[in-house]
Amino acid sequence: MSSSSGRHFLQIPGPTNVPDRVLRAMARPTIDHRGPEFAAMTKVVIGGLQRLFNTASSVVIYPSSGTGAWEAALVNTLSPGDRVLMYETGQFAAQWRNLAVRLGFDVMFLPGDWRHGADADAIGDALAADPTHAIKAVAVVHNETSTGVTTSIAKVSAAIAAVKHPTLLMVDTISSLGLTDYRHDEWRVDVSVGCSQKGLMLPPGLGLNAVSAKALAAAEAARFPRYYWDWRPIIEESQAGFFPYTPPTNLLYALREALAMIEEEGLDNVLARHARFAEATRRAVRAWGLELVCMNPEEYANSLTAVMMPDGHDADRFRALVLERFNMSLGTGFGRFKGKLFRIGHLGDFNELMLAGTLSGVEMGLAEASVPFKRGGVAAALDYLCQ
Numbered sequence: 001m002s003s004s005s006g007r008h009f010l011q012i013p014g015p016t017n018v019p020d021r022v023l024r025a026m027a028r029p030t031i032d033h034r035g036p037e038f039a040a041m042t043k044v045v046i047g048g049l050q051r052l053f054n055t056a057s058s059v060v061i062y063p064s065s066g067t068g069a070w071e072a073a074l075v076n077t078l079s080p081g082d083r084v085l086m087y088e089t090g091q092f093a094a095q096w097r098n099l100a101v102r103l104g105f106d107v108m109f110l111p112g113d114w115r116h117g118a119d120a121d122a123i124g125d126a127l128a129a130d131p132t133h134a135i136k137a138v139a140v141v142h143n144e145t146s147t148g149v150t151t152s153i154a155k156v157s158a159a160i161a162a163v164k165h166p167t168l169l170m171v172d173t174i175s176s177l178g179l180t181d182y183r184h185d186e187w188r189v190d191v192s193v194g195c196s197q198k199g200l201m202l203p204p205g206l207g208l209n210a211v212s213a214k215a216l217a218a219a220e221a222a223r224f225p226r227y228y229w230d231w232r233p234i235i236e237e238s239q240a241g242f243f244p245y246t247p248p249t250n251l252l253y254a255l256r257e258a259l260a261m262i263e264e265e266g267l268d269n270v271l272a273r274h275a276r277f278a279e280a281t282r283r284a285v286r287a288w289g290l291e292l293v294c295m296n297p298e299e300y301a302n303s304l305t306a307v308m309m310p311d312g313h314d315a316d317r318f319r320a321l322v323l324e325r326f327n328m329s330l331g332t333g334f335g336r337f338k339g340k341l342f343r344i345g346h347l348g349d350f351n352e353l354m355l356a357g358t359l360s361g362v363e364m365g366l367a368e369a370s371v372p373f374k375r376g377g378v379a380a381a382l383d384y385l386c387q
């Protein structure tokens with residue numbers, strides 16, 4: 001029997017549930033994007049994003065998906081053929097690398113097993129072996145959404161500093177921003193890449209770059225052709241609260257509302273809530289007798305948990321059954337993990353009872369799909385949440 005009454009459980013690791021407050025904010029009439037009300041809003045959202053990225057530097061907002069913000073990071077700072085060092089943490093690191101290769105950059109892709117974060121020592125060694133400073137940028141994914149593994153950006157930054165290499169550091173914060181501690185300035189990140197549909201609880205449609213003074217200087221020297229992505233006119237116009245093109249006004253209403261919600265709860269509380277739900281989820285997975293994809297406890301993701309499917313069972317068939325039977329969407333596996341893992345998103349506008357419902361759907365789905373597992377995962381999670 002399939003279930004179509006009640007509400008859908010959107011438990012993929014983004015796009016996430018959009019809170020009613022945000023939906024209502026978006027439903028307001030569009031205003032003149034060259035008028036004073038709009039200008040005031042731009043200043044408020046840029047200030048809120050600076051607090052989220054932990055930066056005093058410029059933040060650029062694009063009407064784009066995260067992929068656009070990836071591209072913007074590269075084309076603003078580099079010249080054709082420049083060398084970029086990237087690290088294979090999973091599907092999204094591989095996609096960023098494909099984008100860079102397609103644009104003609106010379107990408108060194110350090111191999112990874114998709115179950116660990118980027119190895120800061122390996123990055124430091126690659127930079128130490130580059131005395132001519134051919135490497136112009138190191139680009140890593142903070143939270144690899146395809147596997148639920150987080151890289152220590154503090155360690156990557158320290159490895160770069162230890163070898164005194166002048167490279168830029170670019171970090172994809174798409175599934176960590178507003179979900180995991182992130183410090184653009186303190187970790188000396190030059191370009192942080194973000195987007196709207198994860199921790200910000202918005203629909204897809206906004207891409208973000210936080211940009212250091214060093215990255216802005218690199219943009220002056222960079223020779224890669226760019227127009228739409230060019231930071232300079234966007235930053236210049238944003239001083240007065242405007243954009244050099246027609247901005248996505250209603251998504252900016254949504255952003256203002258979502259930032260207000262995060263500030264009302266307090267960013268530290270938001271991060272702690274996500275860490276707690278992630279721990280509860282891992283306790284459920286262990287009690288089911290299933291294996292986490294992430295192998296290093298220091299690298300567990302706050303925003304999602306990826307779970308290995310026992311051999312002989314197809315994770316995508318399990319996901320299809322959960323959708324059909326319980327009206328819940330779980331995340332798929334990509335690349336080498338296609339059919340081998342499923343991902344539980346526990347991020348954004350999300351609370352204890354939503355987590356309990358999500359884990360119950362997984363536990364019932366495992367039983368219905370005849371996956372070998374032990375009952376009691378939901379109980380283990382609830383025990384933790386009730387401590």
Ligand SMILES: Cc1ncc(COP(=O)(O)O)c(C=O)c1O
Binds near residue numbers: 065143144195
């Ligand atoms: C870590 C990460 N980077 C980049 C992207 C690509 O973003 P988009 O699909 O919005 O272009 C995603 C999408 O899920 C992601 O999770």
